[in-house]
Amino acid sequence: MAQYTCDGSVGQTWVISGLNVATLPSKWTAPKALSLVPVAAAALPSGKVLVWSAYDRFTFGGDNGQTYTALFDPVAMTSTEKLVTNTAHDMFCPGIANLPDGRIFVNGGSSSTKTSIYDPATATWSVAPEMNRGRGYQGSVTLNNGGVFTVGGSWSGAIGDKDGETWMPNNPWRLNSAIWDDYILTGDSAGLYRSDNHAWLFASANGRVFHAGPSKQMNWIDTTGDGSVTPAGTRAADGDAMNGNAVMYDIGRILTVGGAPDYENQTSTANAHIIDIRSGTPVVRKLTSMAYARAFNNSVVLPNGQVVVIGGQTVPVPFSDDGAVLTPELWDPATEKFQKLAAMATPRTYHSVALLLRDGRVLSGGGGLCGGCTTNHPNVEILTPPYLLNADGSAATRPAISSAPADALLGTTISVSTNTPVSKFALVRMSSVTHSVNNEQRRVPVTFMVGTAGENLVKIPSDPGVAVPGYYYLFAMNAAGVPSVAKVIRVH
Structure with missing residues (x-):
């Protein structure tokens, strides 16, 4: 070994x-x-x-x-x-x-x-x-x-x-x-x-x-x-x-x-x-x-x-x-x-x-x-x-999602507020694993635009074959690629 x-x-x-x-x-x-x-x-x-x-x-x-x-x-x-x-x-x-x-x-x-x-x-x-x-x-x-x-x-x-x-x-x-x-x-x-x-x-x-x-x-x-x-x-x-x-x-x-x-x-x-x-x-x-x-x-x-x-x-x-x-x-x-x-x-x-x-x-x-x-x-x-992490090993500054809905319907747009401007959002399906197999996890990048009040209008995919219904982590990421702590959202 x-x-x-x-x-x-x-x-x-x-x-x-x-x-x-x-x-x-x-x-x-x-x-x-x-x-x-x-x-x-x-x-x-x-x-x-x-x-x-x-x-x-x-x-x-x-x-x-x-x-x-x-x-x-x-x-x-x-x-x-x-x-x-x-x-x-x-x-x-x-x-x-x-x-x-x-x-x-x-x-x-x-x-x-x-x-x-x-x-x-x-x-x-x-x-x-x-x-x-x-x-x-x-x-x-x-x-x-x-x-x-x-x-x-x-x-x-x-x-x-x-x-x-x-x-x-x-x-x-x-x-x-x-x-x-x-x-x-x-x-x-x-x-x-x-x-x-x-x-x-x-x-x-x-x-x-x-x-x-x-x-x-x-x-x-x-x-x-x-x-x-x-x-x-x-x-x-x-x-x-x-x-x-x-x-x-x-x-x-x-x-x-x-x-x-x-x-x-x-x-x-x-x-x-x-x-x-x-x-x-x-x-x-x-x-x-x-x-x-x-x-x-x-x-x-x-x-x-x-x-x-x-x-x-x-x-x-x-x-x-x-x-x-x-x-x-x-x-x-x-x-x-x-x-x-x-x-x-x-x-x-x-x-x-x-x-x-x-x-x-x-x-x-x-x-x-x-x-x-x-x-x-x-x-x-x-x-x-x-x-x-930063290059020196210290903790990177993270964006934060201050509000997001608990539920999101396929094909709709949800309003998500963050404490600072962000560059990307992604959904990651909550998953399960045994014996090296995890068939449930999938990442779904989502598009968004900034609304008139500064809120982020995040588009949920309409295809349940893309966003398989279930609970997801919704992450926001800043320009440096640092993710927020996720909000948990049920997509259905």
């Missing part, structure tokens, strides 16, 4: 295998202990983060009908644990979606057919209809019509035949019998048990979903009725990229990074590609690679369109920190290049998570859940990205 030393955490120079590597100004909080290993996480409209492990705080196995959860407050840096038993659902290795009304939707996992819903308004869990196919390690995503689509997931339940199915509110799951999991398979040497895992899914208009990977084959999926699948080409020269990431950093534009040809024990890549789906026919471009090969990494889009790539391993091995990459990288859409950030204190590999916070920082945590092993990481740490 590479060795890392430094003399600070802001704009420092790291000595890596004898090389001096300058980093952008950035810093991490000290790790904050939790009562459990956060294998899954979801951002809530309150600004808190819901995290959970399995039936046990530090290990998993079987279907035990309960889940340890906790609410983490990133401002107070405190957490409150709750053992969930009323849904009889072991929510380890599920699909996750952020519903349009702010509830968190969890399907499958160790309890392979179960579905549970968390309501942040009441801090309670409830039972939702069971799926037609038992599954775990599947991909799930919120649709433009408020439903949820899921596909794959042979880790739990029977192996294979994990065809797609769609849930709509107040209805049972509907099997999409023509959306075969065969369309999404990688060539994993372990076979179907691994090859239909962790689908990268992006909702579009009219109930359609773009499948970006991790298989090298991409597809357009129509979830209407029995459904249909239209092949959409491959990611240029990229191969299968299991346990890599895909992030919609701009409208119809997706960054993919890392991954490996097999789920484990194969060398990961440093590959990076842009997939542009705006025309309906995907256009793929290979980018300059990351500095580090990574799998089991997480990626988080920032309000300015930059993407932070966190953690991972050079060779993915579950429950090992060997080859862990401690140095995050920041991808900038303006240059299409990666730059290194300050290294984190804790390896974040298999079973780690990362999410954008309301204040523009990035939470990273977890890894492990392997009983009495040495690689359990029941903690989180928070990254302050470069856009919140």
Whole structure:
């Protein structure tokens, strides 16, 4: 495992295998202990983060009908644990979606057919209809019509035949019998048990979903009725990229990074590609690679369109920190290049998570859940990205949103007041993550004009395939690119 030393955490120079590597100004909080290993996480409209492990705080196995959860407050840096038993659902290795009304939707996992819903308004869990196919390690995503689509997931339940199915509110799951999991398979040497895992899914208009990977084959999926699948080409020269990431950093534009040809024990890549789906026919471009090969990494889009790539391993091995990459990288859409950030204190590999916070920082945590092993990481740490810092590491002056509506209808204009003139606004959808998959996050830059009273008149997109209904962070950015603390807005 590479060795890392430094003399600070802001704009420092790291000595890596004898090389001096300058980093952008950035810093991490000290790790904050939790009562459990956060294998899954979801951002809530309150600004808190819901995290959970399995039936046990530090290990998993079987279907035990309960889940340890906790609410983490990133401002107070405190957490409150709750053992969930009323849904009889072991929510380890599920699909996750952020519903349009702010509830968190969890399907499958160790309890392979179960579905549970968390309501942040009441801090309670409830039972939702069971799926037609038992599954775990599947991909799930919120649709433009408020439903949820899921596909794959042979880790739990029977192996294979994990065809797609769609849930709509107040209805049972509907099997999409023509959306075969065969369309999404990688060539994993372990076979179907691994090859239909962790689908990268992006909702579009009219109930359609773009499948970006991790298989090298991409597809357009129509979830209407029995459904249909239209092949959409491959990611240029990229191969299968299991346990890599895909992030919609701009409208119809997706960054993919890392991954490996097999789920484990194969060398990961440093590959990076842009997939542009705006025309309906995907256009793929290979980018300059990351500095580090990574799998089991997480990626988080920032309000300015930059993407932070966190953690991972050079060779993915579950429950090992060997080859862990401690140095995050920041991808900038303006240059299409990666730059290194300050290294984190804790390896974040298999079973780690990362999410954008309301204040523009990035939470990273977890890894492990392997009983009495040495690689359990029941903690989180928070990254302050470069856009919140001056060159000397001091805090940048931030604009502030003084007023904004709590709700915004698609296709309308909202009035937003700021304490100083600003240059840009962006919506970032609140999201959820487990096992390196976050299909809910997307950044939507929005146009605005200044009104006669100095207010900012911000235009909300009319297409629910662009601004998928749900809760968003609304960020204002000044001329230097420094973001405000976000206002939380429900777009519907």
